[in-house]
Amino acid sequence: MASSDVARQPDKGVRPLSLAGHVGFDSLPDQLVNKSICQGFCFNILCIGETGIGKSTLMDTLFNTNFENFESSHFEPQVKLRAQTYDLQESNVRLRLTVVNTVGFGDQMNKQESYQPVVDYIDRQFESYLQEELKIKRSLHNYHDSRVHACLYFISPSGHSLKSLDLVTMKKLDSKVNIIPVIAKADTISKSELHKFKIKIMSELVSNGVQIYQFPLDDETVAKVNTTMNGHLPFAVVGSTEEVSVGNKMVKARQYPWGVVQVENENHCDFVKLREMLICVNMEDLREQTHTRHYELYRRCKLEEMGFKDTDPECKPVSLQQTYEAKRQEFLVELQKREDEMRQMFVQRVKEKEAELKDAERELQGRFEQLKRLHADEKAALEEKKRLFEDDQSSFSKRRAAAQLLQAQSLTANGKKDKDRKNSGFM
């Protein structure tokens, strides 16, 4: 669906003409209707509420069928979302309905981050639609639109006011999705308490600036009924898939020992009002609002984040292509600059390292020289000592030789004397 202009401005150069007969283009809406019926419709509901508050039961009651539901436990560590898609058909109209339920909402001790998974889910759906829209080869008419069209926020029937978690969550969601608050399990609140409760809730929402979905008043055919319904917000609903016989009919109801709460009895609860408003009258408007308001806001924020603008600094309108080109150039320049920077840094580093190495080498050389000198000194000293020793040794050997000679001489002298004596003795 292209972004349609809401109101036709009377063009200056175009003059209105009156027709002389029946032309036949009044069948255009019918052609459109036939085409949409052939295509089938698509609707996505998000139900946010505490575990066990009755989200699945209400969905079953609203669509008069039995979606496969299973009870969730209270001990989920984090909030999760569970989406299920169904194909429904009523007369010749096909509807692809996606019901997204929160799991574990409101059960944790610390609920400060509870809204985050919901916001992320909604953003993801917008993002995938945006991606599809920005593709070169796109098939929007075949695209399964998964954006959330309506968000039913289930308020716990305390009878006093909203819970703090409700307020925080709704504030985060009011700019992303159409919020329709409902009071769940309303058969625990009496009529007078209900009236006070609704007033309190609406005043709290208003005083905190939460924008919930208002039924549109611009179409005269439904403006009247929508105005009355706007006054009944939030709807107090009761869901039930069990049938109880009342009078001679079987109706959807809850059987208590003190009476029977009929789901479709307007006096008992606002279920019929919800069904009428959500499905019969305003479903298409919800889809349109999602596309023209919430999606466009998301798209604008996202593209602005990426750096796109509608007008350049001289306030001249700039097309997307130009912006792309400009961005690309910028990017390339940036890349080049980075490369140069890196190269410079590399060169710098190399120089530094070289200088360092040189220094180290010099130091090493110095030390080597020093050691060598030391070595030479020691060697010289050693040589000196060796020389001295050799001198000593030679003088000693000389002295020894002299002594030996003397000894030998004395010995021979003595020997002679002995011999003489001996010889003389014998005589």
Add this chain to the structure above:
Amino acid sequence: MTTSSRYKSRTPRSDYVGFATLPNQVHRKSVKKGFDFTLMVAGESGLGKSTLVNSLFLTDLHKDRKLLNAEERISQTVEITKHTVDIEEKGVKLKLTIVDTPGFGDAVNNTECWRPVTDYINLQFEQYFRDESGLNRKNIQDNRVHCCLYFIPPFGHGLRPVDIEFMKALQDKVNVVPLIAKADCLTPLEIKKLKERLREEIDKYGIKIYQFPDCDSDEDEEFKQQDRELKESTPFAVIGSNTVVEARGQRVRGRLYPWGIVEVENPSHCDFVKLRTMLIRTHMHDLKDITSDCHYENFRALCIQTMTSKMNADKRVESPIPILPLSTPDVETEKLIKMKDDEVSGCLKLNNALQQVLHNQDADVNR
């Protein structure tokens, strides 16, 4: 032989002593003294705690209370408020104190939201402990919390993490009685399922809630049947109401809906009557007994233990209350004791051996 619970008047006989009138004397004295009871109510806002208390005691305890807006409650802390009233019925006076916990479970971040509650209960125990150990014990005010009614919302499938944490934090300090609040949003089948689920989860997580004492085996069958029914319908599913409506020709406390009238005191509508019977008519004194015999004694023992360990660590600290010195033997004495023990056993063995020898010698001599 006197029977255990009923007191029958006896015709005067020759062996009549007269102490069968003891129960009457107890009755007289207690009426003269008056009773007191402290009840705590805890649970999220909007579950009907104040309405239930009003219905239970048939008064209007919270005349002008200020309810906070949602934005004020985002980061609210839990407060403790106390209301004390004196009520009288047939000459019996009751000083009733209701302790409320506004703000419990209301903030976005409820981590440890039970702490102010446990601190309050401990404070009351401490104060009683000090009073009890003081020198002048004539007028001790018993402000200890005797019972805590915990309101579980009926909108879920069972216990939530905050419920489990709260009950586990309080189970050893006070008698916890869980209730299913606003039970008029559940059909009888759903109530049965939820009660089973809750009982299962309470067992599974080991939460010690208040158990009704078993009735004596010599009670009559009707009483035993009542007692059994009472035990099987816990946790009680209650509805409260501040207004009186006209139903079936009578004026009863109830809630008026377009589809019918819920009567608070109709046993087929809710368990309010059972709760009232249990809390006020039969087990009020048992709750007080368990608080003083069990929870308070545990607290006291723990307190004394921590005090003596602190004193052992720092010998200069004087004990603020008179307590007997705990004789915890230290390592040296223990070693000495062991040594002496060994010596003694050695001597004994020796003694035995000597005796044996002597005996043998005797036998020899005799032969």
